[in-house]
Amino acid sequence: MKYHSSILEEEKWSIDIDLCADFNAILWHRLKNMGYTPSSAKHSATEYFKVKKLQIPQKKRQACYSKEFSCPSGYEAALSEFQSRVENGSDLTAFMTTRRVNPNFNDLLLNDWNIHHFHLTRRFHPNGLAKRSDYELFVYFTDTTAYFLQVYRHQKKHLFASQDLVRILHDNWPELISNRKLNDVLSLYPHAPSDEEYDCLRKAHVLTMVEVKPGTVYFPLGGGYASDGSSTDAVRLSDHWHNLLKRIEIEMVSKPKELISAIKTICENDEQAADVSFKLIAVSGQELLLFEERNSIVMQFFLNTDRPARLCRPADLYPSDI
Incomplete structure (x- = not known):
């Protein structure tokens, strides 16, 4: 101008x-240098920050497991290898969804609850990306620690809207999410949504709270998403x-x-x-x-x-x- x-x-x-x-x-050039194809210069800032939210900075972290954590039989080696990568500060991108190569991809689980999901496997494509697994591993990251929440079958209904993930965080490490807890809330009215209802609301990009038990309600741990699904962060x-x-x-x-x-x-x-x-x-x-x-x-x-x-x-x- x-x-x-x-x-x-x-x-x-x-x-x-x-x-x-x-x-x-x-930021358009930064995205290009990172291997992404921006949709346009006009939207490159939002796409850049969406990509940055998806990324897990490579640094050594301690692995902590929830008391509910259960590794499926036959996947112990895959879990051990993934844990070693976490503790060594290795790149975890290979285990993520291939849709993340699109800078406009919206990971609604991450945007909503700040929880990452990974293919639990030791099988990889020639390009180094993990092959689709029968199981998904759910992890909550901080700068120093990776909190292993649970492993679910890929075929589990409403897999990415399982509110037990938030309950696991609350029951094991409530201090991690205390800033998202709503005080003086008796309960969600008229009732707390089921996983199926939560899934439908999320896919419609409607922000929803999680009631882990009566009177204990959490606002979206990851900040939430906009009407188009983009991370509000x-x-x-x-x-x-x-x-x-x-x-x-x-x-x-x-x-x-x-x-x-x-x-x-x-x-x-x-x-x-x-x-x-x-x-x-x-x-x-x-x-x-x-x-x-x-x-x-x-x-x-x-x-x-x-x-x-x-x-x-x-x-x-x-x-x-x-």
Whole structure:
């Protein structure tokens, strides 16, 4: 978007900037580099955060089993191998559904309860992905621990809407989900949904609470899903970044003369400095980096701090000792 001076202003200026479009383009390329095919640049932010939610960071974790956990006969070796991968911090992607290769895939179980499911098997396709198994393993992850909840047959009715998974978490490790517990709730009215009813509601993308026992009710452990099934965490993060970038853009163009004056103090061409074009080139949790293309100037925005934005030459940002 191009902002410019009015015809009544004596000093002419223009600022060409669209930080949200730049942000979407950056995440589009990140998805491509991760091996995904984004549907469009317009939706790349939401798709990127959906993919990030699906991913399990590779780090060593302790394996903890629920008291209800039961491994089916003949699958002990497969379970042991999977546990070893968890404890060694190996990549677990091979055991996940192949549908996750689509960045627009919605894992409703994960979005709802923050529980991952895996094929429990030792048989793999030539491409390294696990073959479909007769059993599914359900695990709840934190940064340090993998909580093995239960194994169910793939043919189990309403497999991914089995509310026993939430009950197992509550009965074994209530501290993990205490922030999602609703206080002062007597019961769900008129009755708590059965697994079949829960499954139907989830497939219709209707948010539902789980009553593990009378008076003990949990809000969706994974944050829930939007009307299209997308993770609300992913939608929230996408909205957060777009709102932040739009605020920065409005702040920059609200005082154009001060901004352009600051650029003029750095560059040598006053005439060119009055016609500027900013592009977002790097994003992290700590800072944003903008490049002013016409005058070769860098602008840093520091996040989560009171430090003011910084304008400088690229050489000042990355000094060389050579």
